[in-house]
Amino acid sequence: MTTKEVLGAVLPALEALPGDLPDEQRFAPLLEAVRALLPCDATALLRLEGDTLRPLAVAGLTHDTLGRRFRLADHPRLLTLLQRRGPTRLAADCELPDPYDGLVQGRPGQLEVHDCMGCPLYVADQPWGLLTLDALDPRAFDAVDVAFLDTLGRLVAALVAVGERIGGLTRQAQREQQLARALAEEPAPLRHRELAGHSAPMRRLQREIDTVAGTDLTVLITGETGVGKELVAQAIHARSRRARQPLITLNCAALPDNLVESELFGHVRGAFTGAVGERCGKFELADGGTLLLDEVGELPLGVQAKLLRVLQSGQLQRLGSDREHRVDVRVLAATNRDLAAEVRAGRFRADLYHRLGAYPLTVPPLRERGRDVLLLAGGFLEENRVRLGLRGLRLAADAQQALLHQPWPGNVRELEHLLARAALRALAGQTPRPRILTLHAEHLDLAPAGGAAADHDAAALPSAGTSLRQAVDEVQRRLIEQALARHAGNWAAAARELGQDRGNLQRLARRLGLK
Known part of the structure; x- marks a missing residue:
């Protein structure tokens, strides 16, 4: 591969670093550059935080991967990659479970990763995290030059350091000492909860x-x-x-x-x-x-x-x-x-x-947070994977769409409990016990996306013979009443949901006879 080709792939990643963007968007061009330079189906950038690797950005993996937290004690494959100073390719028949099984967006029905490489990243000579490359083809990396991957890993680490400095992100000191200390500690059963979201x-x-x-x-x-x-x-x-x-x-x-x-x-x-x-x-x-x-x-x-x-x-x-x-x-x-x-x-x-x-x-309520629902789902799925002793726990496409189209009156707590129930439903009666469990929409036991909303919209239509002004007023009145009901009379929250300034919304409500 020529120097011109490498620069052409990496330049978009450089241009994205100064932007005021969340990690997922800041480093996405960097991972796309890696995919352009190496024959992988998926790649991920993971930062080391104590005894856990946290995905900052992914390419070719499901969106909920960003919400997962990979404790090194639970994922010996990642620990193996992290403990070696240079790039490592694991054998296709490696018995260590792969954390990305079921998460690669590849051929339907093919859930297990067969070729895996990883390159630990060092910043200021301290272990910062890991760059992983995965492929569904067991011979995908046969022609990859390890020396080139080592050079690419150094470049990625340098870009990460620049990106974090520009973004003003705080980092824990002495990563190598943290890793040694964390590995010596008794692992906790579940990860510590954090305030997650990119919306x-x-x-x-x-x-x-x-x-x-x-x-x-x-x-x-x-x-x-x-x-x-x-x-x-x-x-x-x-x-x-x-x-x-x-x-x-x-x-x-x-x-x-x-x-x-x-x-x-x-x-x-x-x-x-x-x-x-x-x-x-x-x-x-x-x-x-x-x-x-x-x-x-x-x-x-x-x-x-x-x-x-x-x-x-x-x-x-x-x-x-x-x-x-x-x-x-x-x-x-x-x-x-x-x-x-x-x-x-x-x-x-x-x-x-x-x-x-x-x-x-x-x-903000979960219904206003867009694709954060999948990121949060990833964290809960990882917890349930550990709890149920599974190698992989994933969401099918129909389940993802069902989650994205729900109003979530119970918010994040409702999502957590729903996924725990869904995992038990999906696992019930399966003999032999699957290594990778896939949750479908039917396991979530949710109303079909759009069904209830369509019925509600039809019921909300004004009656025939109503003037256009009256019809608009009636629809606005109903929308405001419903938003206020959902937020227990909180005008500020209702205004945010409806995309209005609170003062303007209250003035409109007075005109419509709601105040």
Whole structure:
């Protein structure tokens, strides 16, 4: 291959590096260049994070691969590739399970990868990650020059380093030490959950988190049930100066009213029936760190007043005690309620609402996140693959389309549970047990894509004889009513769903007689 051909393939990758793009788009041209230079069906760029490889970009693999996390303890093939300094080609009859089985977008029915090469990437002489090449043909890499792949790997590593520096991405130090330490640790059964997503709403949310994380401002995290508000809180804490201190969580809805105050502020012996000793509350446990008040809208009004005092002065009294304790705690609050409406209804204190909402963040619902649903599905599929002891767990094309066309009223939590049920349904009755399990739309047990929506649209059509202006008004009225119903009366969330400014939407609603 000539130098001109190599440069022609690599130049588009160079041009993509300076853009303000997510990793998937930033490095996609780089992987396409690799596919143009080498005879592979699929290639992936994976970054080493502790004991796990995280896909940054893929080419020729299903989109849900980006949501998977490959723990080295679970994937000895990837570990083998990573531990060797130079490029490695694994034999076609290698017994080590391939993490990409069932994920290569190749010939229908051919699920297992037969030819595999990998090249570890080093940045500043530290192991950064891995470039993998896979083919369905067991002889695809027979003519590949290993020296050329080694040179290409060095070039990819250099481009990755430049791309990350331009993009301002943070990296963990001393990767080689992390790898050695991680491999010596006892592996956890499942991966740590993270706030994942490449869609525009999630990118905006990540930027907001980066903006507020380094401050001590109180953050009010709102969003529907199941969107991942607790993960947002964890991300804020992890990026704050308090990251080495504890993150304590209290679910305000899970406690009887008479115990909430004790849980928050602690109590002394004899403060109430059953208080047989002193106990510190969540504020004292979180001293120096962060306290997440989940479902904060459920707090009784009496406790709200005492919470406000702690937020203002940093001082608290244990229940039954006159002695004050001073604490240094950053408070994050989460709720799926419209607290402004709760204030108007007299169920939530206005002063506490404004104190908690110093920096409001809204987590977008899954239905507004586009192809993020497949990325999230990939992570849940990998968890279930490990849990069920399978070599591969994948989504068929019809299952992917079914997931993309669902409204997801239960959001990410609903997706997680649905995929767990689907894996069990698909596995039931299969003898012998398959090595690679494919989930089809029938296993998801979802309404056919478009069916319910079509019936709904037909029912929403105005009656015959209606003027055009009346028809438009009626459709707008129904759309606004439905959006408000889905968001429990939250005008800001309804406006985002409908692509409108909140003020304009409210003015339109008044004209239509909805306010």
